[in-house]
Amino acid sequence: MKPNILVCGKTGVGKTSLIQAMTHAGTVPDDAIGDARPTTEGFDLYQTEVVNFIDCEGMEPGKVHATPDDATSSDQNPIESYLNLLMSEVVRRLDSNDAEQCIHLVWYCLSGSDARVQPADARMIEAFRDRVLVIVTKVDLMRRNHIEDFQKALFDLVSPDQIVMISSHQKNGLDKLLSKTLALAKPAIAEAGQEVAEFNERWQQYYVNMRDAWKRRTESEAASIIQWAAGRAAAIAAVPLPLADVGPLVANEIYMIHKLGNVYGFAVNETIITMLLGCLGGSAAGKLAASFLPFLKIPIAAGVTYGVGKAAKAYFESDMTLDAAALKKKFLEGEQEAKSQNWKKAISSDRLEEAEE
Incomplete structure (x- = not known):
């Protein structure tokens, strides 16, 4: 059957x-x-x-x-x-x-x-x-x-x-x-x-190669979303006005989480957003409150957003089963990884995209 x-x-x-x-x-x-x-x-x-x-x-x-x-x-x-x-x-x-x-x-x-x-x-x-x-x-x-x-x-x-x-x-x-x-x-x-086991085996065999291809494309798309959002966060943080970046940074992170969830097939609700940002210690906006200097704000904003993205990606890959400790670890790894990137270049790219839009 x-x-x-x-x-x-x-x-x-x-x-x-x-x-x-x-x-x-x-x-x-x-x-x-x-x-x-x-x-x-x-x-x-x-x-x-x-x-x-x-x-x-x-x-x-x-x-x-x-x-x-x-x-x-x-x-x-x-x-x-x-x-x-x-x-x-x-x-x-x-x-x-x-x-x-x-x-x-x-x-x-x-x-x-x-x-x-x-x-x-x-x-x-x-x-x-x-x-x-x-x-x-x-x-x-x-x-x-x-x-x-x-x-x-x-x-x-x-x-x-x-x-x-x-x-x-x-x-x-x-x-x-x-x-x-x-x-x-x-x-x-x-x-x-x-026999459910027999059906399950036939199902898995039929889709094995397709699933491998889907997984590779999904991972690539997720990485692109994280990179884009982190670059956008850097551009937002470059605004010289104190606290003018808080709202846009939060909105940027929320949008990134929605997009990452969608890439993995999930419809993301407020509970998921709150949980992710909460267990990761808040958003980039919170960390930026202590600094008004653009040259300090830019790497902080990009790094935190990148870390949140990496944690969210891992969360959706785990079918939303990853616990708070594992999420925090992914966040810190991502934040550290972001330090090796040139976010000033990302700012230029983001502004070019906005001009084209």
Whole structure:
């Protein structure tokens, strides 16, 4: 038996691209990717050795989605018509009385490039609350001023454990999505009387090479985020006005932690932010309060931010299990490592990037 995953969401959020990223080459042809244009009509089935993906057509504004039995009324609410389309597939498979045909899990995809979670998204997520993984795609396109509010809106709908932040293009968060999907698939396998250990082995074999590649890309992306944030902290600290850098430095660290969490597939809430900054002895802003001299502030700001980034990276790599002592050690190692870097050069690069923006 293989779990069946229903993949749904609005047109253009990257549903088919995600399936392609989660399967071996050739499973999903390139011409199935719509580049924000609708290409899937009804449902497309993509099968692998370990899982089946049922790719649903995208929800479109104003469109009334027809069910296979043509029972949809032309004056029906478009959102409800899309939900009816999804439910019709769930019921059709359930009526087959074949456990291998049933929908075991729903991936609801929404784009991180949107400014907020829309009512249509909330309706779909609530409908499948117990069996849904909410996948925020294109997290690399999330705007800095939207990221916290976007994630808070999702926390009101589902548990953080049901949210995965991914970028199919950059391969970020896919390993976390894989782990959460496997955890939810195992009970279905057991209920069907199948051998979970055997299924788990087949699953791991199918994804072993892909996971290695994802890990390398994720580590590289995380390192780039830390370097960027530390360089930005150095630029902020170069401001000659006393205490003018406090707010921006804190915001910079919080944004860095959000971005690092997203790279590893986690939606980061205030509890995680507070815990990380708290157990690491506060932020760069606190250490800078004792110094008003730019030539002292710059390496302090960069070093502390770099250390916080290294600790946060280790925390997310550990699946958020690293204890306070281990986090503190990672922070101090990072802070020490930062001393060997030329942060004045980083300031120039950061200001150049801001000018280009």
